[in-house]
Amino acid sequence: MRGGGFYKGTNTEQTPYFGDKEKKLIEKMTWSEIYNYKIDVTKINFDVVEKWIHDRLIQILGFEDDILYEYCISQLKHAQEKADDEEDIYLDSKKLKINLTGFIGSKKSETFVTELLNLLISCEKGEKGDNIHSIIENKKKEMKEVISENNDIIEDIKNIESLYM
Structure with missing residues (x-):
C-alpha cells in the first residue's frame, strides 16, 4: 500500500x-x-x-x-x-x-x-396584541376551569368520605 x-x-x-x-x-x-x-x-x-x-x-x-x-x-x-x-x-x-x-x-x-x-x-x-391578549384570556379561563374541577373533585371526595365514616 x-x-x-x-x-x-x-x-x-x-x-x-x-x-x-x-x-x-x-x-x-x-x-x-x-x-x-x-x-x-x-x-x-x-x-x-x-x-x-x-x-x-x-x-x-x-x-x-x-x-x-x-x-x-x-x-x-x-x-x-x-x-x-x-x-x-x-x-x-x-x-x-x-x-x-x-x-x-x-x-x-x-x-x-x-x-x-x-x-x-x-x-x-x-x-399586548390581539393574539397575546386572547392567549392570556384563554389561559385564565383554562386555569379557572381547572380550579373549579379541583373543587368539584374535593367535594366528591368529602361526600364519599362522609358515607364511609
Whole structure:
C-alpha cells in the first residue's frame, strides 16, 4: 500500500455536489419582509407561544400532531440555546419555514410561520396584541376551569368520605 494509507478522493466539504442544500434553497427562494426581522429569542415567554403553536397546528392540520409540535418547539428552543451560548441570539426564521414545509406543505407553512413570527415579534417587543391578549384570556379561563374541577373533585371526595365514616 503506497502513500501511507491515505484515502483517495475528496471529502464532502470539497465536493460541490454535497454542499449545504438549505443554504442554496434559502438563497433561491423569495422571502417576505417579515423573515428579515431579527427576533431575539431570549426575550420571549415560551409558555404563551407553546400553547399558541399547539392550538394553531391543530387548526391547520385538523388533528393533533405531537411530533410536528415538538419539532417546531425544538427549533425555537435550539435558537434559545444558541443565544445562551452567545453565538447567534436571533431566530433563523427562513430555516424554520423550510424545515416545516416538509411536514405541512408550502402554503400552510407560509401562513403558520408568518403568524408565528408576528406573535414572536409582538412577544419580543412586550406588546399586548390581539393574539397575546386572547392567549392570556384563554389561559385564565383554562386555569379557572381547572380550579373549579379541583373543587368539584374535593367535594366528591368529602361526600364519599362522609358515607364511609
